[in-house]
Amino acid sequence: xxxxxxxxxxxxxxxxxxxxxxxxxxxxxxxxxxxxxxxxxxxxxxxxxxxxxxxxxxxxxxxxxxxxxxxxxxxxxxxxxxxxxxxxxxxxxxxxxxxxxxxxxxxxxxxxxxxxxxxxxxxxxxxxxxxxxxxxxxxxxxxxxxxxxxxxxxxx
Numbered sequence: 001x002x003x004x005x006x007x008x009x010x011x012x013x014x015x016x017x018x019x020x021x022x023x024x025x026x027x028x029x030x031x032x033x034x035x036x037x038x039x040x041x042x043x044x045x046x047x048x049x050x051x052x053x054x055x056x057x058x059x060x061x062x063x064x065x066x067x068x069x070x071x072x073x074x075x076x077x078x079x080x081x082x083x084x085x086x087x088x089x090x091x092x093x094x095x096x097x098x099x100x101x102x103x104x105x106x107x108x109x110x111x112x113x114x115x116x117x118x119x120x121x122x123x124x125x126x127x128x129x130x131x132x133x134x135x136x137x138x139x140x141x142x143x144x145x146x147x148x149x150x151x152x153x154x155x156x
Contacts, residue, residue: 005032009134010069012038012056013079014049017072017118020126024070027127033134053079054086060112061086069113070130076117083113088152094129095120102129103136110138110148 009028013021018040028035038055040047056069060083073079076093083091092105095117105111114133116126138144 005034008034008036008059008063008067010036010038010056010059010067011071012052012069013072013118014040014047014052015043015045016049016074017116018043020116020118020121020123021072023123024072024126024130028130031131049073049079050082053082057083057086057089057091057113061088064088064112067112068134070116070133071113072116072118074117074119076115080113080115083115089113090148090151091115093117094133096125099129099132102133106133106136107139108144108147110144 011021011025021037025035025037036059038059039052053071053073056071060067060069069083071079071083071091076095080091080093083089090109090111091113092102092109092111093115094102102114105114111133114130121129
């Protein structure tokens with residue numbers, strides 16, 4: 001396993017991201033990542049994202065140095081809002097458009113959860129941004145580290 005595949009990747013979604021999560025899961029496994037799938041494991045149009053997203057967010061919250069998560073929803077917004085309620089979680093949203101935001105979320109904010117808006121992103125685009133996100137390190141610059149530390153203090 002190389003450096004970019006050394007952490008565990010947690011996945012979670014409700015019905016809205018079900019197909020995309022399953023496709024990404026298989027791809028990540030083929031790329032050599034350790035993957036934990038928190039569901040949904042069956043397509044149920046009436047399921048609720050908090051049931052699954054909370055499991056992935058809790059996993060990252062308890063082991064932020066060695067885990068990341070990719071979560072999926074219709075827009076990705078509600079999923080990120082829920083994930084960000086957990087201590088040590090810094091979730092960012094991608095629902096298409098400029099892909100630089102994914103890189104910057106890692107470099108400037110050390111984002112450890114990526115929330116994908118499945119209704120707006122193709123499988124190809126999702127895999128591209130996930131790979132970019134997973135392989136981009138957090139910037140060691142003092143100003144970014146200071147800001148992250150201040151943000152963490154607010155949530156304690």
